[in-house]
Amino acid sequence: MAPVNRISRFLLSCLLAGLLAPGIHAAGVAATENQVKAVFVYNFSHFVDWPAGAFATPTEPFVIGVIGSDAFAAQLEEVVRGERVNNHTLLVQRFHDADAIRPCHILFIDQSGGAQLERILAQLKGRSTLTVSDLDGASQRGVMMQFARADNRIRLRINVESAREAGLTISSNLLRPAEIVRTSSRE
Amino acid sequence: MTHVDTSSRPIRRTLLQMIFLSCGAVLAITTTTFLGYDLLTFRQASIQQLQTLSEAIASNSTAALAFENPDDAAVVLGAFKADPHIVAAALYDAQGKMFATYPRDLAAGRAPAQPGTAGYQFTHLRLLGFQPVTTGSRQLGMLYVESDLDAVYQRLQLYALIALVVAALSFLVAWLISRQLQHRLLVPIHALTDTARAVSDRNDYTVRAVRTGTREFDLLTDTFNHMLTQIQRSEHKLHAQLARLGLLQHITRAIEDRQDLQSIYQVVLVSLEENLLVDFCCILLHEPASRTLTVGRMGASSRYHADALALTDALAVPVDESGLSKCLAGELVYEPDVGKVALALPRRFSAAGLHSMVMAPLIVRNEVSGVLVCARKAADAFSSSDCEFLRQLSEHVALASHQIRLYGDLHQAYEDLRQSQVAILQQERLRALGQMASGIAHDINNAISPVSLFTEALLEREAGLSDRARGYLTTILGAIDDVARTVSRMREFYREREPQVTLAPVQLNDLVPQVLNLTRPRWSDQPQQRGTVIELQTALAPDLPDVMGADNEIRDALTNLVFNAVDAMPTGGILTVRTAAVSRHPDTTSVMIEVGDTGVGMDEDTRRRCLEPFYTTKGERGTGLGLAMVYGMIQRHSAELEIESTVGKGTTMRLIFAASSASITDSAGTARTPLPARPLRILLVDDDPMLIKSLQETLQDDGHIITATSNGLAGLEAFRTALQGDAPIDLVVTDLGMPHMDGRKVAAAIKALSRSTPVILLTGWGQRLIAENDAPAHVDKVISKPPRLSELRAAFAELKP
Structure with missing residues (x-):
């Protein structure tokens, strides 16, 4: 291992630490649930592979849509600021209802969106959009990723079937510790 | 060689060490390199x-x-x-907080708190x-991992084990290989050692080491064998050289034991034939004067070839034809193939089947006295050591012959010295005898002088003498003459010969009867008494020319020859005396007279030595002077002497004189007595009264006036008195030997007083004085005793005419 390489890695890690430090640190001190969830949502972008047609152009931003509270959205914007996913800049967009949903790569649906969940999912049918929600039982209802609280920790429940239908590939790393669920009622 | 240096190590161990060390070094380097490399790569x-x-x-x-x-x-x-080697691990989150550990219950502080x-x-x-x-x-976090190095250590252990096994195997293989190599190396070394030991222990240089098939060792073996061959050759040469030395010593010893050249040559040649195995050998002697070579001696077996070579003992080969010129210049000449040499002598050798020859000069003091010639049938048959041997031998032979010559010379010189000593003794004795005889002769001459004078006077003056008396007186006179002659001869016996004889014409035919008469008792009377007969044969040539010589000497010589002839015929025989005119040279006529006998003869040695003084075959009876006197006479007469003698047949001695060219002048007629001279006043000086008396009376009878004195002083006194008076002395007759004042002094004194007065010296030694022509000064005439009246008258007439 060449020393230059080692030094550059060191500098890089320092830089990364410097860049990330303010937000993460602030969040870490009083790590709210939203903060954790925002980080998790962002993290999904790294553990899920989108099909080639998900991006029209190589420079098209990676869009994370939020349906729910503005606070979370703000939190999420905070997390993704300056980050990139496979050379795609990150863009957080808020949608107020299902009809307002425009094409996005991840869509977070908070607990307030429980009522219109089926509509939203139907809206996304045929699109390669990873759906994430912290709504209880959401995964059984067809949401691909669900945050579930257990032992004061946030665990993942993953509906692999839905993700496969959407053409998304989920990393086995993500799958191993997660709880795999299936859509409970299939119409 | 039994001694082995304890500090030396066997080659086996050295070889093993070499192989193990190199093998170990290779292994160590390889193992270390591999281990290092493997550790590095393993890390x-x-x-x-x-x-x-x-x-x-x-x-x-x-x-x-x-x-x-x-x-x-x-x-x-x-x-x-x-x-299993991972002993600890920890996972830190992005904030650097420890997130999880391995093992789960990892002790706190075991992993670093911060990544x-x-x-x-x-x-x-x-x-x-x-x-x-x-x-x-x-970056989501950091993973910390800690692994122990057991794997490395295990690997190292494994390596050590493998290295050990490999080393053990390698050494085993190396040992096996070295054993094989040792065998291949040691076998030739041992073979060489055994050969060398065999050579050194047994001095056997014929053994050879065997090649083993290894190039270097074969080279060594070949070199060693070559060395052995060289040593063997050297040894052989050394032995040959020793043998030669032994032979040389043997020959030298043999030479030392011998004293004459011929037997030395014999020993050398026989040794060469027997030991050097030459087919022919001889010694040629060099005659520098005639430039010829004669065969000095030939080897016994070589005579077989001598006929083919046409070499005989007496043959003289001219040097120029011999091909030996180089050899005679002092060089040893070796002709490996004589057929290629064009010269005569080598040709002869070649023709006789002798193809190689060596000619070694016999050199003494830079002069080549001879040549030792050796030849063999085969061509190129003489080695350089043969030549060297012959060269050394020739030096020895030359030295030996030189020494023998020196020894001979020394012996001869000693013999001459001894002879001279004897001769001197003899001469001394003769001189004493002669002096005695001379004295006696003087006395006898004095004594018979009156007899002679008176007899003459009687015969001349006494007219009334009867014929008988006259006859007696004549006989007395003859007897006196004989006595005088005998006395004279007695003196001659010892006197030293004058260098030049006064030569006169001599008729040899006249001498022969005289000699035969004189010697008659020896060849006639004495043999008859013994009962043997010696027959005399004379053959005198008529009209023989005279020869120039001294008749008495020739007579004596002939007498001696007759005596010798008679002595040579103790049992009788024929005595021959012959004269003849011979023509030896075209221009000159010679006269020969020979005395022969039919007696015992002389052998070679006697003939050679018979002329030496004091050499006699007659034992006590001979003086050894007879032939020596003859030879002396021959020398003085420039005549020649020839001796012919055969043992058992007899001897002939021949004297050859040059014929006289002078006409025969007979002086015998002068013997007539002259008439008395005119009367003279004569002074007589003699110490013998008898002589004085007879002379005085005889001369007075002739009419002379005589003054007689008995010694020189008285004579001088009388002369002086007469000179001062009116009747001076006309003539002086003085004796030679007188006490106080001898005849010479008297004559001198007389001449001092009157130069013109003649002086006649009378002497018992008179004949000698005349012959030696040493008449003293102041003496006008010498007359020997006994004086004859006729002589005195003649002298007076001559001096006072």
């Missing part, structure tokens, strides 16, 4: 392996970190169990590494 591989494992674990723990699932992280870290920089390193007994956990470009 890198370990790092690689650990990194790969860590990366895998890190990759697996991304979700755990990303979604803050420590349980899952622990499970993921549990995968490290697959590698270090990414990378792997070996620390004390550990391999540590920090592996970043990233997803995409995001």
Whole structure:
């Protein structure tokens, strides 16, 4: 291992630490649930592979849509600021209802969106959009990723079937510790 | 060689050490290199392996970190169990907080509280590494891994074991190979050692080491064998040289024991034939004067070839034809093939079947006295050592012959010296005898002088003498003459010969009867008394020319020859005396007279030595002077002497004189007595009264006036008195030997007083004085005693005419 390489890695890690430090640190001190969830949502972008047609152009931003509270959205914007996913800049967009949903790569649906969940999912049918929600039982209802609280920790429940239908590939790393669920009622 | 240096090591051990050391060194270097290389690669591989494992674990723990699932992280870290060498691991989150550990119950402080920089390193007994956990470009945390180095140590142990086994195997193989090599190396060495030992122990140079098939050793073996061959050759040469030396010594010893050249040559030649195995050998003697070579001696077996070579003992080969000129210049000449030499002598050798020859000069003091010639039938049959041997031998022979010559010369000189001593003794004795005889002769001459004078006076003056008386007186006178002659001869007996005889014409035919008459008792009377007969044969040539000579000497010589002839015929025989005119040279006529006998003859040695003084074959009876006197006469007469003698047949001695060219002048007629001279006043000086008396009376009868004195002083006084008076002395007759004042002094004194007065010296030694022509000064005439009246008258008439 060449020393230059080692030094550059060191500098890089320092830089990364410097860049990330303010937000993460602030969040870490009083790590709210939203903060954790925002980080998790962002993290999904790294553990899920989108099909080639998900991006029209190589420079098209990676869009994370939020349906729910503005606070979370703000939190999420905070997390993704300056980050990139496979050379795609990150863009957080808020949608107020299902009809307002425009094409996005991840869509977070908070607990307030429980009522219109089926509509939203139907809206996304045929699109390669990873759906994430912290709504209880959401995964059984067809949401691909669900945050579930257990032992004061946030665990993942993953509906692999839905993700496969959407053409998304989920990393086995993500799958191993997660709880795999299936859509409970299939119409 | 039985002694072995204890500090020396056997080649076997050295070889083994060499192989083990080189093998060990190779093994050590190889093992170390491989070990180092392997450790290095193993460490890198370990790092690689650990990194790969860590990366895998890190990759697996991304979700755990990303979604803050420590349980899952622990499970993921549990995968490290697959590698038993990983003793500790820890996962830190992005904030650097420890997130999970392996093993799950890792003691606090066992892993660093904070993550270090990414990378792997070996620390004390550990391999540590920090592996970043990233997803995409995001770093989610850091993985810490710690591995023990047991693997390395195990590997090292394994290596050590393998190295040991390999070393053991290698050494075993090396030992086996070295055994094989040793065998291949030691076999030739041992073979050489055994050969060398055989040579040194037994002095056997014929053994040879056997080649073993290894190039260097074969080279060594060949060299060794070559050396042995050389030594063997040298040894052979040495032995040959020793044999030659032995032979040389043997010959030299043999030479030493011999005293004459011929037997030395004999020994040398026989030794050469027997020991050097030459087919022909001889010694040629060099005659520098005639430039010829004669065969001095030939080897006994070589005579076989002598006929073919046409070499006989007496043959003289001219040097120029011999091909020996170079040899005579002092060089040893070796002709390996005489057929190629064009000269006569080598040709002869070639024709006789002798093809190689060596000619060694016999050199003494830079002069070549002869040549030792050796030849063999085969061509090129003489080696250089043969030549060297012959050269040395020739030097020995030359030296020996030189020494023998010197010894001979020395012996001869000694013999001459001894002879001279004897001769001197003899001469001394003769001189004493002669002096005695001379004295006696003087006295006798004095004594018979009156007899002679008176007899003459009687015969002349006494007219009334009867014929008988006259006859007696004549006989007395003859007897007196005989006595005088005998006395004279007695003196001659010892007198030293004058260098030049006064020569007169002599008729040899006249001498012969005289000699025969004189010697008659010896060849006639004495043999008859013994009962043997010696027959005399004379053959005198008529009209023989006279020869110039002294008749008395020739007579004596002939007398001696007759005596010798008679002595040579103790049992009788024929005595021959012959004269003849011979023509020896075209221009000159010679007269020969020979005395022969039919007696015992002389052998070679006697004939050679018979002329030496005091050499006699007659024992006590002979003086050894007879032939010596004859030879002396011959020399003085420039005549020649020829001796012919055969043992048992007799001897003939021949004297050859040159014929006289002078006409025969007979002086015998002058013997007539002259008439008395005119009367003179004569002074007589003699100490013998008898002589004075007879002379005085005889001369007075002739009419002379005589004054007689008995000594020189009285005579002088009388002369002086007469000179001063009116009747001076006309003539002086004085004796020679007188007391106080001898005849010479008297004559001198007389001449001092009157130069013109003649002086006649009378002497008993008179004849000698005349013959030696040493008449003293002041003496006008010498007359020997007994004085004859006729002589005196003639002298007076001559001096006072």
